Amino acid sequence: MTNGSNFPAGGRFDLHAVASDFPQTSETMSLDTYLTDSPIRSIRVFKVYQAVPAHYHTGCDEILYVLSGGGTFWIDDPMTEAAFAPGQLLVFPRGAVHALPALTDASTVFLAIDTPRRAQDDVTFIDTTNDTRPIFIAGI
Numbered sequence: 001m002t003n004g005s006n007f008p009a010g011g012r013f014d015l016h017a018v019a020s021d022f023p024q025t026s027e028t029m030s031l032d033t034y035l036t037d038s039p040i041r042s043i044r045v046f047k048v049y050q051a052v053p054a055h056y057h058t059g060c061d062e063i064l065y066v067l068s069g070g071g072t073f074w075i076d077d078p079m080t081e082a083a084f085a086p087g088q089l090l091v092f093p094r095g096a097v098h099a100l101p102a103l104t105d106a107s108t109v110f111l112a113i114d115t116p117r118r119a120q121d122d123v124t125f126i127d128t129t130n131d132t133r134p135i136f137i138a139g140i
Contacts, residue, residue: 007037015045019067019109022047032112042117048108052100054126057092060118064090069108073100097126
């Protein structure tokens with residue numbers, strides 16, 4: 001069963017197999033692959049290759065389950081920076097400013113559940129003065 005796109009509406013997914021398809025390096029901050037994609041929600045697996053600066057999403061809540069790797073994150077206030085590790089869930093409500101300022105592992109991979117669906121371009125960076133910032137995310 002599909003949802004009108006090339007993505008299934010539901011099913012069983014081997015998340016570790018999906019994660020193993022990501023390349024070791026990328027010129028973008030992150031790469032993702034959609035597992036499901038519909039107007040009410042998108043489910044993605046993505047790998048982060050470098051620190052992600054403060055940003056927010058205007059169209060969805062972003063729920064991240066840490067599959068592998070680690071680093072630090074903050075939400076709403078940089079003074080609340082804390083570590084994240086596999087097995088933890090990070091929840092960023094729509095409009096909440098958040099960041100991943102440090103990665104402690106080169107294999108940091110998340111399962112992302114976005115509700116409603118998150119468009120690829122739904123990211124607003126807080127500091128727009130850094131013109132050398134790489135592309136935020138690209139699909140594989």
